[in-house]
Amino acid sequence: MSLPAAKPHQWRLLIVVFFVVLAAYGVSPVVSNGDSYLVAPTSASIVNDFNLDISESIGPGTAGGIAWIGDGDSGVQTPGLSMTADPPVSEPVYDYFPWTTAMVGAVLYVVLLIPGALLGISFFDPRRMVAEGDAGLFNLIGGSVLTALMVAIVAATVDQIMAGRGADSRTRRRAVIATALVVAFGTSAWSVLSRAMWSQATSTLLVALLFYEVVRLEQAAPADRRPWGIALGATAAIAYTARPTNAVSVVVVGAWLLVQHRRQLLPYVVSGATVGAAWIAVNLATWSTLQPPYFSPERAAPESYLLEALAGNLISPNRGLLIFSPVALVAAVGAWTSLREGRQRSLIVLGVCIVVTHWALVSGAGEGWWAGSTYGPRFMADIIPALAFLSVPAVAKLVSQRSERSTRLRRATLALAAVSVLMHAPGAWSKPASCWSLEPPRVDEDTSRVWDWDDLQALEPVRVVLDGGSVRDAVLRRCDHLLDTAPA
Numbered sequence: 236m237s238l239p240a241a242k243p244h245q246w247r248l249l250i251v252v253f254f255v256v257l258a259a260y261g262v263s264p265v266v267s268n269g270d271s272y273l274v275a276p277t278s279a280s281i282v283n284d285f286n287l288d289i290s291e292s293i294g295p296g297t298a299g300g301i302a303w304i305g306d307g308d309s310g311v312q313t314p315g316l317s318m319t320a321d322p323p324v325s326e327p328v329y330d331y332f333p334w335t336t337a338m339v340g341a342v343l344y345v346v347l348l349i350p351g352a353l354l355g356i357s358f359f360d361p362r363r364m365v366a367e368g369d370a371g372l373f374n375l376i377g378g379s380v381l382t383a384l385m386v387a388i389v390a391a392t393v394d395q396i397m398a399g400r401g402a403d404s405r406t407r408r409r410a411v412i413a414t415a416l417v418v419a420f421g422t423s424a425w426s427v428l429s430r431a432m433w434s435q436a437t438s439t440l441l442v443a444l445l446f447y448e449v450v451r452l453e454q455a456a457p458a459d460r461r462p463w464g465i466a467l468g469a470t471a472a473i474a475y476t477a478r479p480t481n482a483v484s485v486v487v488v489g490a491w492l493l494v495q496h497r498r499q500l501l502p503y504v505v506s507g508a509t510v511g512a513a514w515i516a517v518n519l520a521t522w523s524t525l526q527p528p529y530f531s532p533e534r535a536a537p538e539s540y541l542l543e544a545l546a547g548n549l550i551s552p553n554r555g556l557l558i559f560s561p562v563a564l565v566a567a568v569g570a571w572t573s574l575r576e577g578r579q580r581s582l583i584v585l586g587v588c589i590v591v592t593h594w595a596l597v598s599g600a601g602e603g604w605w606a607g608s609t610y611g612p613r614f615m616a617d618i619i620p621a622l623a624f625l626s627v628p629a630v631a632k633l634v635s636q637r638s639e640r641s642t643r644l645r646r647a648t649l650a651l652a653a654v655s656v657l658m659h660a661p662g663a664w665s666k667p668a669s670c671w672s673l674e675p676p677r678v679d680e681d682t683s684r685v686w687d688w689d690d691l692q693a694l695e696p697v698r699v700v701l702d703g704g705s706v707r708d709a710v711l712r713r714c715d716h717l718l719d720t721a722p723a
Contacts (some may be wrong), residue, residue: 245394245404248411253387256419260379260429263663264711266371267378267431269484269608272300273330274377278340280359284318286335287521290328292365299368301331305529312528324443331522331529336437343377359558374431381436382429385417388443389417389623395450396627400578402635409634410627418623420562421655423616426662427609430669434478435616441474443620445484446586452496453582464492464499466641468506476514479530480617483592491585535600544604548594548615553671553678554604559611559658560649566590566622569629578628586625590618600673605685608672610692658693665696670714 276292289297304311305326312331330337344361351360366371393414397407418424428436428700448470452463471488474481476670485507492500538544548688556563573583597614598604606613633645661668671692672678684690696709704712 236552245407247393248408249387249394252390252411252415253383256386256415257379259384259420260383260425261375262424263429265430265663265666265669267427267609267669268299268371268374269431270332271336271374271431272299272370272435273297273302273332274337274340275344275361275373276300277330277334277337277367278344278373279365281337282344287329287334287517288327289330290326293328294366294368296379297368300450303329303331327521329527333477333479333527333529334517335436335473336432336434339381339437340373340377340432343373343380347373347376365590377432378436379429381432381440382424385428385440385443385620386415386419386424388440388447389418389620392443392447392450392620392624393627393630395447396456396632399450399454400631402631406631406635410630413634414623414626414630417562417652417655418619421562421652421659422619422622423613423659424619425613425660426559426611426659428616429612430512430663433613435613437538438474438478438481438617439619440483441470441477442484442617444684445470445474445488446620446624449488449491449582449585453501453563453579457498460496460499461502464496464502465506467492467499468503468508469510472501472507472510472514476510478617479535480593480596483596484589485583487588487592489590491581495581534602535596537599538604538611540604540617541599544598545595547604547685548598548612551685552688553690554606554612556612556615559693560655562655564646564651565629565648566625569626573628574631576628583625583628586621589621590625593618593621598608602680603679605678605682607679608677610669610671611659652681661696665710666714667697667699667709667712668692668695671695673714673717 273289276297276585277287279292280286282291284291289302302313304313313621347359347361349361350356357363359372364373377536382554390411394407394411397410402410424439427433432540445467448463449476452460452467456465467488471481471485475485489500489503492503518525518527547554549555552558571582572588572604574580597617604614629648633641633648699709699712700706
């Protein structure tokens with residue numbers, strides 16, 4: 236499928252956005268290595284052995300991840316394996332988390348072989364990283380690239396919507412830059428997704444692509460919509476393989492097509508089923524089950540803390556979306572503006588349904604809603620593209636209107652954006668802030684910390700300085716002593 240026609244300066248702008256964001260992510264010192272710990276070994280197995288079994292890599296490089304030993308339901312979930320601590324296993328060993336991100340990582344693995352193997356630069360050699368369990372650089376590069384791509388696709392979506400609204404190139408450029416910067420640095424994109432090869436980094440990239448394709452399909456002439464319907468089905472299916480919560484997007488987009496573009500429903504289903512068949516074939520060959528253990532329906536069982544989790548994912552001081560990214564309120568304003576004006580109501584309803592359903596799903600089912608040892612509202616990161624999409628009508632007015640009222644609204648929005656950036660900066664620039672969840676009592680053991688306004692994760696670097704530490708300590712002080720027995 237060819238890329239949409241666009242003026243050269245627009246594509247130059249998107250390329251500049253990508254590389255500026257990538258550079259900013261690359262110099263941010265915090266690197267996470269939790270759920271992504273086994274991505275590098277799995278990527279190595281894909282490249283070297285054409286399978287997902289990492290049993291040959293057991294050692295220092297696998298000691299921090301969560302593995303699944305054995306096939307299907309007969310397997311055992313275990314938090315980490317080390318050759319020095321455990322006897323060799325005869326069963327196959329797999330990363331417990333979705334393997335789609337490792338497929339992306341396989342590309343990075345091959346690319347890093349150029350300086351690592353051909354030029355002999357050990358620092359970049361992915362084989363050394365896997366063997367020594369030193370995959371921080373692998374995770375940083377991979378997470379940064381995936382997230383910067385997501386930001387660029389969001390920017391392209393904004394540009395496409397603004398073009399559809401008849402905006403001139405200057406107004407479009409302002410909307411693109413404003414939205415891209417807020418998404419890149421005022422959300423969990425900076426503080427979480429770019430810090431490692433989380434499954435959510437891949438997931439959010441695919442969700443962003445999904446919204447871009449939805450917009451292109453909506454704007455295309457009827458005769459030109461079929462390729463976008465096919466693309467939507469494939470993207471939605473791959474997004475589900477990256478993270479099971481994207482079942483929300485699969486269903487919502489399918490329902491939208493049924494109501495608005497019924498002729499594109501069959502291409503959507505067929506292309507999605509094709510991707511699904513390939514995914515199932517790999518699963519059968521690997522786990523002897525249709526879906527990996529991580530996708531087990533048992534993990535989606537309703538929890539009793541639904542009301543607390545719904546509130547916590549929005550307004551808790553250490554996990555609340557509106558606390559860490561108050562600029563997300565602009566999405567509500569944008570959705571209301573569009574509905575009131577009668578512009579593209581079906582698209583707005585689609586975006587709202589994805590946001591609300593995802594919020595309910597991650598709050599009331601499966602894992603602990605506080606997202607374990609992380610920074611800020613990680614489980615709400617998947618809806619960043621949806622929030623950006625819903626914000627466009629409000630952003631369009633803010634960058635185009637010139638009145639006293641619009642000036643006040645721009646200042647208020649700028650203030651919300653500035654607070655959002657300040658809240659997420661510690662997640663990317665302060666290692667003590669990233670270690671906050673592991674400090675005794677750990678959040679997984681005492682979830683009341685999530686609600687403690689006197690123990691703010693975002694202010695952890697400030698606390699380090701007030702306790703006598705240096706600015707360097709507030710940025711770089713590690714917490715290795717807390718990692719030995721920390722849950723992944």
